[in-house]
Amino acid sequence: MRIQTPHEFHHAGDLSQTYAGNDPRQPTFDKPNVDIDMRGSQFVRPAALLWGAIYPLLAAVNGSKCRLLVPENAGVCVYLKAVGLFGALQAAGVEVDDRGIRMRGDRQLVLPLSRFNSETEVERLANEALDSLSRTGLGAANVHPLVTEIFAELALNAVQHAQSPIGAFGFIQFYEFDYGRRFVCTVGDGGIGIRRSLEQNPLLRDRVAYDWDAIELALRERVSGTGEATRGIGLYGVAEDMKRPGRQLIIHSGIGMLETSEEVETSSRRTGLFPGTLAYASITT
Amino acid sequence: MVTNIRIHDILSKRALVTRESARPIREALVQAGIGGEIDLDFSGVDAVTPSFVDELLSILADSVGPGVGGIRLVIANPPTRLSEKFAAVARAHGMAIQELEGGSWVLTSSGTQ
Numbered sequence: 039m040r041i042q043t044p045h046e047f048h049h050a051g052d053l054s055q056t057y058a059g060n061d062p063r064q065p066t067f068d069k070p071n072v073d074i075d076m077r078g079s080q081f082v083r084p085a086a087l088l089w090g091a092i093y094p095l096l097a098a099v100n101g102s103k104c105r106l107l108v109p110e111n112a113g114v115c116v117y118l119k120a121v122g123l124f125g126a127l128q129a130a131g132v133e134v135d136d137r138g139i140r141m142r143g144d145r146q147l148v149l150p151l152s153r154f155n156s157e158t159e160v161e162r163l164a165n166e167a168l169d170s171l172s173r174t175g176l177g178a179a180n181v182h183p184l185v186t187e188i189f190a191e192l193a194l195n196a197v198q199h200a201q202s203p204i205g206a207f208g209f210i211q212f213y214e215f216d217y218g219r220r221f222v223c224t225v226g227d228g229g230i231g232i233r234r235s236l237e238q239n240p241l242l243r244d245r246v247a248y249d250w251d252a253i254e255l256a257l258r259e260r261v262s263g264t265g266e267a268t269r270g271i272g273l274y275g276v277a278e279d280m281k282r283p284g285r286q287l288i289i290h291s292g293i294g295m296l297e298t299s300e301e302v303e304t305s306s307r308r309t310g311l312f313p314g315t316l317a318y319a320s321i322t323t
Numbered sequence: 324m325v326t327n328i329r330i331h332d333i334l335s336k337r338a339l340v341t342r343e344s345a346r347p348i349r350e351a352l353v354q355a356g357i358g359g360e361i362d363l364d365f366s367g368v369d370a371v372t373p374s375f376v377d378e379l380l381s382i383l384a385d386s387v388g389p390g391v392g393g394i395r396l397v398i399a400n401p402p403t404r405l406s407e408k409f410a411a412v413a414r415a416h417g418m419a420i421q422e423l424e425g426g427s428w429v430l431t432s433s434g435t436q
Contacts, residue, residue: 161340275408
């Protein structure tokens with residue numbers, strides 16, 4: 039099975055569902071060989087990059103022999119290697135032919151792609167991110183705490199609720215565009231998804247018929263799969279922080295996607311499959 | 324009586340993320356003794372999550388105990404401006420929170436000004 043990624047690859051919703059719609063989390067996933075074909079991709083955005091890590095790792099856990107066909111554009115390859123995608127996949131036994139692609143230090147990479155499985159690891163990564171921000175002086179210093187908090191809360195959610203067989207991944211990047219500068223925090227897992235997580239709360243089971251319903255509900259205050267009175271603040275808090283000028287939050291779980299920003303308020307829809315949950319937070323600085 | 328605790332002396336990390344990280348504060352509160360006002364100085368701490376603050380408030384509630392009356396908690400030198408997510412954490416514990424002119428946060432439980 040070969041999944042071809044598009045020229046401009048923003049997120050999993052950009053993929054044709056003919057093959058990408060096959061869910062590697064399912065025991066019925068029976069593809070002996072899985073190729074992720076990025077050869078034609080000229081732009082791979084953070085959410086797409088994380089899908090490029092999660093999908094093949096889940097397929098490998100399910101017994102598939104996986105291969106990433108790297109972009110023909112050398113610059114894109116250098117970027118993907120610098121972020122840590124190639125290393126993360128190779129460490130898990132996914133074939134990646136990165137010969138001739140040099141490892142380049144990227145000053146705008148606040149935190150490289152990191153795999154984590156526990157709250158302790160999340161805290162360690164948050165402290166590393168803060169140290170990196172202080173050392174490099176990227177962006178405005180008064181935004182550094184917010185960037186760290188957002189990353190930490192998204193990562194804690196993944197650890198606490200995802201039940202992901204491959205753990206979770208996250209990275210933080212600084213972008214400098216003509217129209218401004220921003221930090222981007224991206225966290226993803228290959229777990230059960232928000233809908234199934236909320237279904238574990240009997241009071242919510244009937245309210246989450248679809249993935250997009252579940253994401254909307256999860257962003258409300260005190261909604262969680264545990265039902266505990268003082269829980270369910272994390273995603274709500276992140277969403278509230280993102281409803282400010284120049285900020286954007288995108289949550290993609292299963293076949294549901296939600297975007298929240300000052301302009302959009304909140305908008306949820308059906309989209310292509312992300313096998314797990316991904317959160318992307320963009321903060322202008 | 325005012326109980327003063329400098330958080331960074333107990334938890335020497337710049338980012339306080341987990342509930343587990345808040346737990347050593349319980350021992351510090353016991354040793355310091357609980358007064359009518361508790362001042363927690365967050366100098367040296369650069370980021371906290373709602374999860375950490377939530378656990379901190381749970382620890383405080385356990386330490387103060389029922390029947391003691393309201394408590395006043397001052398968070399001095401907080402790492403960020405007060406935002407809705409921390410207000411939501413306070414609400415979940417039946418507390419009101421406000422930001423003072425100097426940047427400190429004041430949390431009060433019902434019955435306390």
